[in-house]
Amino acid sequence: MATKRDYYEVLGVPRTASREEIAQAYRRLALKYHPDRNPNNPEAVEKFKEASEAFEVLNDPEKRQIYDRYGHAGLEGGGHVREFRDVEDIFEAFSDIFADSIFADLFGSPFWTRRGRRRAQPGADVRCDLTIDLLEAARGTTKTIRFQRREVCPRCSGSGAKPGTQPESCRYCGGRGQIVQRSGFISIQTSCPACRGAGAVIREACPECRGEGTVLKQVQREVRIPAGVDNDTRLRLEGEGDVSLQGGPPGDCYVFISVQEHPFFRREGQHLICQVPITYSQAVLGATIQVPTLEGKEDMEIPPGTASGQVFRLRGRGMPDPRYRGRGDLLVEVVIDVPKRLSAEHERLLRELAKIEHADVMPRRKSFLEMLKNFFTSGSDSPRKENPR
Numbered sequence: 001m002a003t004k005r006d007y008y009e010v011l012g013v014p015r016t017a018s019r020e021e022i023a024q025a026y027r028r029l030a031l032k033y034h035p036d037r038n039p040n041n042p043e044a045v046e047k048f049k050e051a052s053e054a055f056e057v058l059n060d061p062e063k064r065q066i067y068d069r070y071g072h073a074g075l076e077g078g079g080h081v082r083e084f085r086d087v088e089d090i091f092e093a094f095s096d097i098f099a100d101s102i103f104a105d106l107f108g109s110p111f112w113t114r115r116g117r118r119r120a121q122p123g124a125d126v127r128c129d130l131t132i133d134l135l136e137a138a139r140g141t142t143k144t145i146r147f148q149r150r151e152v153c154p155r156c157s158g159s160g161a162k163p164g165t166q167p168e169s170c171r172y173c174g175g176r177g178q179i180v181q182r183s184g185f186i187s188i189q190t191s192c193p194a195c196r197g198a199g200a201v202i203r204e205a206c207p208e209c210r211g212e213g214t215v216l217k218q219v220q221r222e223v224r225i226p227a228g229v230d231n232d233t234r235l236r237l238e239g240e241g242d243v244s245l246q247g248g249p250p251g252d253c254y255v256f257i258s259v260q261e262h263p264f265f266r267r268e269g270q271h272l273i274c275q276v277p278i279t280y281s282q283a284v285l286g287a288t289i290q291v292p293t294l295e296g297k298e299d300m301e302i303p304p305g306t307a308s309g310q311v312f313r314l315r316g317r318g319m320p321d322p323r324y325r326g327r328g329d330l331l332v333e334v335v336i337d338v339p340k341r342l343s344a345e346h347e348r349l350l351r352e353l354a355k356i357e358h359a360d361v362m363p364r365r366k367s368f369l370e371m372l373k374n375f376f377t378s379g380s381d382s383p384r385k386e387n388p389r
Contacts, residue, residue: 129258147219176199178197237252
């Protein structure tokens with residue numbers, strides 16, 4: 001099996017290239033190796049596919065991050081890299097790139113194949129937002145989601161025309177949906193302005209969908225959430241998006257995950273951080289304390305002489321990684337809890353400890369009533385001053 005070239009090398013860009021620079025580099029290579037410019041040249045077709053695969057990965061921030069970290073091995077087996085069967089798949093995948101005016105001028109509209117047939121556009125993708133808690137994110141779960149998508153209008157069966165009538169062929173473009181404008185040696189193929197590329201004109205619109213051919217419908221689906229997902233994780237439900245009235249495949253539904261904050265744990269990647277209060281005596285003498293984990297309470301040893309803010313690592317008690325085996329760690333930060341109220345015995349013992357440590361401490365504070373009584377008592381014993389006249 002041939003070794004794949006580095007994607008940055010394929011496109012001829014540095015690893016720090018921006019998305020705009022990557023797109024520009026791909027356009028240059030696509031123009032150079034476009035099959036219409038290289039007829040009967042299998043090598044050019046392979047270079048065209050290679051550049052398209054590199055662009056497909058580096059143009060996607062999530063895939064690019066995986067590739068930068070793990071290389072080609074990180075993208076294998078996870079459906080990260082799209083397999084292009086032929087050049088028509090590439091035209092459909094990157095229709096926005098091939099809609100560039102340069103490509104339109106040289107090779108025609110991207111929605112037309114080189115055989116002269118109009119390519120069916122897929123339906124639009126839809127989005128659904130889902131919020132789960134940290135325990136669900138750690139263990140994985142199944143959720144019921146509800147979202148809206150466009151489906152074929154049941155009243156007009158997608159024609160957009162009033163029942164009993166039919167759309168009429170567009171006279172401006174002859175039903176082709178495209179017109180060709182010529183200027184000297186250059187021919188530009190664009191969508192028909194009269195029918196907007198549909199090839200037909202509706203005289204009487206369907207009252208249900210108002211001529212759109214589709215209606216919004218709420219859909220309910222079950223979705224499996226893998227263990228270890230984080231905020232902004234995106235799950236793809238293939239074929240659950242809007243319908244295509246041109247005969248293309250339906251779009252996809254993308255589920256965007258949000259994970260709620262937890263009262264005990266703060267997440268940093270696959271690691272969890274938890275603050276646990278301990279007493280001064282536990283910090284000095286050492287103790288066995290209970291700390292929360294995702295599986296429940298767990299005993300943890302605090303050695304004598306532990307400082308406030310010291311961090312202890314419990315390996316494998318963090319979050320799982322949805323792409324790889326293993327789990328992160330739980331980082332327990334112990335913080336000495338200083339009590340605001342003391343019993344008389346507790347205060348007496350602490351003052352004895354202060355004497356042993358030769359530490360200066362504040363004297364016992366008197367109550368407000370005692371201070372007030374002493375104030376007036378001391379005032380009555382002092383000589384009275386006469387006001388000057």
